[in-house]
Amino acid sequence: MPSIYVFYIFLTSLFTSLVLIPNISRLAVSIGIFDEINERKTHTGAVPRLGGIAIFFALLLGVILFTEIDRGMRGFLAGGLVVFLTGLTDDLEQITAEKKFLGEVMAALIVTVVGDIRVTSIGDLFGNGEILLGFFSIPFTIFVIVGVINSINLLDGLDGLAGGVTAIAAAAFGFLSYIAGDNMMVGVSAALLGAVVGFLKFNSYPARIFMGDGGSLFLGYCLAVLSVHLVQHNYMSGVGSELTPLIILAVPVFDTLFVMGKRLVNGKKMFSPDRSHIHHRFMDLGLGHKTTVILVYGLSYFLATYAVMFRLLPDRVQLINLVLLLVFFCLANWALAKLLEGKDHRFLRDDHALINAFSYRWMVKYSHYFLLTVRYLILVILLLPLFIITGPSNLANSSVAWLLIVATVVLFLQTADQGNFFLQILIYFNGAFLIYVVENSGREVELLDVPVTFVSNFLFAMVLVCVLILLMLRKKTKFLMDSPLEYFILFIAVTIPLLPTSFIAPVHLLSVAGKSMILFLGLKMVVLLEARRNRKILAATILSLFSLAVKSFL
Secondary structure (H helix, E strand, O other), rough: OHHHHHHHHHHHHHHHHHHHHHHHHHHHHOOOEEEEOOOOOOOOOOOEEOOOHHHHHHHHHHHHHHOOOOHHHHHHHHHHHHHHHHHHHHHHOOOHHHHHHHHHHHHHHHHHHHOOOOOOOOOOOOOOOOEEEEEHHHHHHHHHHHHHHHHHHHOOOOOOHHHHHHHHHHHHHHHHHHOOOOOOHHHHHHHHHHHHHHHHHHOOOOOOOOOOOOHHHHHHHHHHHHHHHHHHHHHHOOOOOOOHHHHHHHHHHHHHHHHHHHHOOOOOOOOOOOOHHHHHHHHHHHHOHHHHHHHHHHHHHHHHHHHOOOOOOOOHHHHHHHHHHHHHHHHHHHHHHHHHHHHHOOOOOOOHHHHHHOOOOHHHOOOHHHHHHHHHHHHHHHHHHOOOOOOOOOOHHHHHHHHHHHHHHHHHHOOOOOHHHHHHHHHHHHHHHHHHHHHHOOOEEOOOOOHHHHHHHHHHHHHHHHHHHHHHHHHHOOOOOOOOOHHHHHHHHHHHHHHHHHHHHHHOOOHHHHHHHHHHHHHHHHHHHHOOOOOOOHHHHHHEEEHHHHHOOO
């Protein structure tokens, strides 16, 4: 599948989700479909819960318009419809757990039989050869699909939690499917990612709409089918271990196994609701809503990244990793339980109390030093083009540099406000152009016997670390993206990896985009906190541009 098609699918699902959700929210309010408030819920007001409708139709539209509807896709869509309607029925009129479970099994059976999507092998787990399932492939696949569906459903306990974890997993599955050449699952992953990202705009804390069971069951179903389809084709494509999808989904799967095991040990029903999930434990410990969600996001992201990077490890090694992860998960839950035994251990009181709990108040007091560090790191980054003496595109670089100098000077002279929005945007653009020059014309240049690109990588890493610390300490996250134009810049940067490799590789566009976004965050932080002290940054930008501009005459 061409990369541009992936972009089309993602964009279609994203905008469909964004358009549908406000209308569905109003519909849910008009017919009185709200999420019930009880001791397990964290919200205090009435919140509509039909967001799953938007997710389902957003994915459906993206898939139907741009993917081939073969046997596998027909089975996937048929099973998805069944599980979505099962969840939607539960949202509209509460059904028993048995009926819901029956709907999940039917959906799994449909996609397995109609779509011929099944787990035929679990890999070489013990070093004695591939373990083929044979006749047991169908019941095992149904068990896997139903298990993942319920793990995502049970994870849906905080605003944005299930959606964010799903988005991370969908991105990982999409990458692996792309490597495998599995066009069907690449399309499903892109559509799922777009639908969920659009939904998260309205579901992030404090949520304005919930996905309901119609959404959570469908998300679990999609992730389950992605896992099974990837495993089904692993040995043909050489993507990696059959256990890789399980590592990607380790957070919801292991949390479900732990909670159900604990309930059985305590003599409770497996599906009886309680507050024993890991996110509930974090909140009972005193962590705030946002902090808890971010922690789970971080853990999911780490595991997904690990699974992708080390996907080619032998199956038996992956099995050992999974066992160690499960042991760690159980120990972590045990430690949390011990902390919760006494009220004196509730030392975390809000989203930022973790800083105080570990005596980091001095970091808040002296956080301006991090701001100074960001400013001077950016100055060094912007001055790196001064060391670019030769390059194949100096004439073109010089022409662009002259244009940017004129535009910057004219705009600067027209306004006395150095925090002027358009001047800031132009500074961002100048910085991105200077990064492009360094990445393309400076790869053979050394600074004190160190390659300029290595220096650039180190500086950008330091900027990113400092910016993250500042965001945590100064609580300015919501002000980083405060205009449609800035979202548009972010959108362009995000879409660059989807462009054809033949277009990206020759000009190192991927590294340029990544560093440009880090520079954007750093510049935005400096402008945001001390807009009147940007003369040095402006001067460094013009100096580097001028050096590039005059080199065409040398």
